Amino acid sequence: MQVRRLPTGGRIDRSQSLAFRFNGKEYQGFSGDTLASALLANNVRLTARSFKYHRPRGIVGSGPEEPATLVELEGRRASANQAATTVRLEEGMAARSVNCWPSPGLDMGAVNQLFAGLIPAGFYYKTFKWPGWHLYEPAIRKAAGLAGAPVAPPLDGHFEAVHAHADVLIVGAGPAGLMAALVAGRTGCRVFLADERTEAGGSLLDRRLEIAGKPALEWVAESVAELKSMPNVTHLLQDASVWAYREHNLLMVNERSPANSNVLERNWRIRAGQVILATGAIERGLVFPDNDRPGVMLASAAQAYVNRFAVKPGERAVVFANNDSAYAVAADLHASGIDIAAIVDSRDAVPEDARDLAGEIPIKSGSVVIGIRGKRAVKGATVAERDGRGAEKVDCDLLLHSGGWNPTAHLFSQSRGSLRYDDTLATFVPDKAAQACVSVGGAVGEFSPASALRTGAEAAASATGSEMPDLPAVTEGHYSIAPLWRVDARGAKGKAFLDIQNDVTVDDVHLALREGYDNVEHVKRYTTGGMGFDQGKTGNINIIGTIALQKGVPIQDVGTTTFRPPYTPVSFGAIGGIREESVVLPYRHTPITRWNLDRGAFMYEAGARWRRPGYFPRDDETFQEAVNRECRAVREDVGVYDGSPLGKFELKGGDVGRFLDHIYTNLMSTLKPGQCRYGLMLTEDGLILDDGVAMRLGKHRWMVSTSTAHADTVHGHMEELLQTQFPEWNVYVTPVTSQWNNATVCGPKAREVMAALGSDIDLSHKGLPFMSFADGQVAGLPARVVRVSFTGELSFEINVAPRHMRDLWERTMEAGEPFGIEPVGSEASHVLRVEKGFLSLGHEVDGTVDAHDLGMSWIMSKKKRDFVGKRSVELRRRGNEIRRELVGLLPANPNEQIPEGAPLTPGGERRPTEGLVTACVWSVVLDRWVALALLENGKSRHGETVHVRLKNATIAADVMEPVFHDPDGLRMRS
Amino acid sequence: MQNYSIFALVRHALNGHTTWAPAWRSPPLKESYDVVVIGAGGHGLATAYYLVKEFGVANVAVLERGWLGGGNVARNTVTVRSNYMRDASIPFYVKSVALYEGLADELNFNMMHSKRTMIDVVQTFPKMRELRRRQLTMDIYGSTYVQISTEEVRRRIPALTGGGPDARLPVIGGMVHTDAGVNRHDAVAWGYARGADARGVELHQQMPVINLLRGSDGAIKGVETPRGVVRAPKVAVAVSGHTTTLTETVGLRLPLRTMNLTAFVSEPVKPLVDVVVNCPDSGFYFSQSDKGEMVIGGAPDMGQSFRRDIKQHVFEDTVTAMLSLFPSFRKLKLLRQWGGHLDIAPDASPIMDETDVPGLFVTAGWWGGYKAIPAGGLTFAHLIAKGALHPLMEPFSLKRFKHLDYVMESGTTTAR
């Protein structure tokens, strides 16, 4: 039975009854209800327990400001903490209160109230130290945390994120926002309107006002209809919070109920020319003893429940206020049949307008509420004069309070606009804007409907350069306030809450100040005030007021804490949108990925997002067996390797030679067409950037290859130099990584395989010597064959267009079959290069070594006057005489593998390292483990025994030249 | 100093907690001090504390532009760890972790240090190799780092349900760093402040330093504040992010750039993850606070920045990466986000030294400097008091740049 539902009125659809469960009990509500309004209609008063003391709590607000009743939704809409006031009621919905067990009615955590005296603000800093925090922490963790954690992702839909552009973005569809949208829309510019409520109207939904001689909601309906008829008003989003205001007028909107039911939530990134913030204002509470009892409610919330939801939040109310706005609330409630016992106004003088609204309702001016009767529900209030004299008890089941209104300045502040304290309004209002935005209506302290319409229209007219329209007539309400930061009367005993959610009381703030935590940020952090789910939307200003009062300083000197995004909590799903890792980090593939997979290759990310085969296991082979087999094929017969991911750039222009001389350490300009040369690139501070091969294609045409991982870096490096340092040089860089694929045939029988493939190029030792290349045909496909080697064996790198790659690959496998050809993965390549002592950027290069350390002094040209990094390498070597130099290591026990990365220490003792093992592989040519290492002064220590330090053991190893196979390089030159 | 304990709480409860003394005094500003420390963040406060306690320097003042403890100590992700790669770094962080573990007792202030272990979730082989490289070097200095299997990673972090074998970045294993922990950042600042105050250090809030002042001999002679000149033969700068702003007032340029690094927290939920989770391949890390919030960190904004907002696209990348490994977090809500200003050196390692201006000391370049607060304060105090670098900080002097002798620590967290 919805015992508290009014017989008529409200924005609910009485024809659509909705069944829902709350804390295990069945209830009914109507379409249009929030969970909070439906609970109140069913006279459920005790809806929550507080965070720290587990005090009984009810519903306090009517929107995202709700500080008390957080629920956890179960079932399809499963979600952790939600303010009950923002949950749109749905058929079959199941919700339960957070942070209480087994229910808010019988909550075991309420035992904390017995110890309340022992646990003031910051108590945990003073205790739980002995014998150790770890003893207490598990229990504390369990007690904290509000709702249960989500355990599974939502299954029945997805999130999405979209971009939009707007000339004018209007936040809020109350009177100011709608008026602004109408004015801007009529000019034909692109208007985007987003509003956090489920329907337009803003505060007009909660109140009984007339606009243009009609009920205000008729004006709202007409305005919405007009906006919908405008093609340039691109979006009228409801149930959509603008949650972040970033730089360059980028705003984020979280749309919670998109029309498409497959979309759970949608996140909008809106770039706006002009932003109009019509975000309204939030009522703050008054601070008096037991102001948290179920039945103590914000006055504006009660007005919303009566008018918008046709729910009586109580039968007999006391209204406690320090400003005029509560008088209209009292009048509306009175008209709906709620008995108003009294309006208790802390001001001595009540303005005439307000008195008129109150009619017959008794007004007690100069008075305050000093206490509440009833623990689990309000049973009465004690009212007294401001100093506590003349206390009398009043029976009531509802205590409505209003401490004044605060502009919702969150977004304005996020945009870096400044706030100022307004004495007349007793609150902080937007001051100077930092971006193209303007606040209107309640958001700028213009609390009357008439001034909301006016400021909304003015802002839009000024943003669009249009005329001010005639404004519809509306009653000009009056608002005045005398701030009352807390009730400080004799007889006012009991906890007076500033932050209801985090259980922060006036005493807590006083304690913080007494102990020296006297900055507003200190108070926030010491008491945790304003750090809850509601982020202090109703309570923060009272904390600031309490600090000012206690310190005896003006409130503007206390200042506010910083407003941080988001304005209201936003699900990470909505922020991430539909993107997933596979979309954000798409794999790069070569044309033979399918072939590799069919062949059973073990594939993985091999840097720069390339998906590459690590090795090709056969039958029951282990990793090591497969790698050994591939290596043996290359050393003894022939293998083929897909080198397509190597970065490739074509450089054209008359200055390419001198440019390459500048970026490589060695001389490139002397290359003749048809020749190529291995080269090293440094950064300007002398660190190794990349290694690769430069080929001269023609007089003014070159091709440069880079390592797979650094292709993008090298590209940026070249373009930066060319565009910022040498703009007059004639060099054009074209990335062609994806335009050329290659199959590299390597091994002693490589030339036989090439012959079997058939080519019009002379591939003999003389015809195509090492470090040269030629264009022609291979296996009938147009190809460029390059004689480079990364394995130390005779190699032919056959480069073709991607459309021919798979063909080439399959024909190579076919042609090589009689010679025992094997496809070779990255793992075998690693072994082969280690056996040769060839450099690998990911292993031997770690930001400290230079070419000399790697035994590559030959590559540091002495002929060139200058190149990138030259000066820095020289400088670094002068300052640091002990160098870690590349050596080969043979473990004393040939069958003992050294973990890669293991440190070398003197004698294997627990001492600072003198080097590290950069790679260790099973060498198929030596039939033993071999390793490369960087060792202090390693070049002069060949023949020494050094020690690898493991956790509980050492490995002795002999130092040697870092090359284990064909030291003279005869095989690759053959 | 008033003692803090459960007995004290009971005693003070009897009179409604009205008898607690201020945690620190608000003394009048004097005209001169032996040492002026600029910046009452974690490093500044710790430095002041150790100056008195370890080196007996009397007459120390800390000048703070804003509020005490409002530096990066107020806006970080509270992870304390020592899993570094090089001999230069590891022993320093091992020392810092050890100091943190004894800090609650030493300062009689519970900073709730919780040695809850960090697990690196590894998703690529190169990253696994890099992390394993650290393992045995760390062991030399007594820091633990153990490789675990994918199954074990999932057992320890049940919420990690993404990153399966077919994922774009599959989880291939993990590294466990049992020395790692988290604690309560404000308490670290307040504990040091209270301890320093009790030893006679003067803490001056809302006291910005406008200029550093040099004498005719070129040496530092004090600082200029809105309340006049404060003289001191030694001035120590501990103002992460604003180091160059200050040192440039005496014409000193340092190899530092200021960047904005952001963090964010979720709504509070019941305990779900009890270790610090670091996902270096995906680019984020998080831990669940005692309050139940997931405290999450990601990558810095590109470019120099003194703006404490997050770049939306950087933020979305971090969130997307997190959701790939923790898909159930789609239903978890963002509650708050913020940024902090760090200054970063060319090699991303810290800088601690006496500068070319005699008597002017800097501690800067702390990238992830929260974990370094105790040892950073101790070694900085050593430098100021003795005029020589503490052995643990020798590799991090300014002199290293004279020969470009970088200390390259790569990728210990996502941010590098």
Add this chain to the structure above:
Amino acid sequence: MMLIPCPFCGNRSESEFAYGGPVKPDRPDSHVTDDEGWVAFLTTVPNPVGPVHEHWWHVKGCGAWLTIWRDTRTHDIVEGPPDAG
């Protein structure tokens, strides 16, 4: 996410760009400058609380390296100082 003015493409979203670092003085002749000058060139950049001159690379657009003056406090793209090059 800023809107960066590309001289060829107009205002484009920051996500299309790669940051290119602060604009440095011209590279000194490495044979003329002394060690200190060389190290300063490599390691020291202006670090203003205010407008900074920097490069961005329109890598997911036209490929241009461009320079902007950006206020480090706000990310606003601003006019450079009158004596700026």
